[in-house]
Amino acid sequence: MTAVHPEASRQAVEAALVLLERMGLSPADLAAVPQPRPEVSTFAEYVPVVSAEVSAGTRRAYGSCPGPAWETSSPPSNTRLTGHTL
Numbered sequence: 001m002t003a004v005h006p007e008a009s010r011q012a013v014e015a016a017l018v019l020l021e022r023m024g025l026s027p028a029d030l031a032a033v034p035q036p037r038p039e040v041s042t043f044a045e046y047v048p049v050v051s052a053e054v055s056a057g058t059r060r061a062y063g064s065c066p067g068p069a070w071e072t073s074s075p076p077s078n079t080r081l082t083g084h085t086l
Contacts, residue, residue, distance in 0.1 A: 020026060041049075051059070 017027075020030075054062075
């Protein structure tokens, strides 16, 4: 992320607020519109796919490790990997 001078940032926010006002909108109007989100895989769905793709040497090295934490605990059902799909 590029550092932005506070004055430039303030001016950008003011310009955006003026534009919104001219459009008859408020920041709250923008936040109220639901944003579509693509369906993505859960860790429990994605890790076996990745595991199947690693080399035999990697599988031997890490195969003796305990199972994933999500197999022994109950993560929220909406625990998703952002941007990764099966």
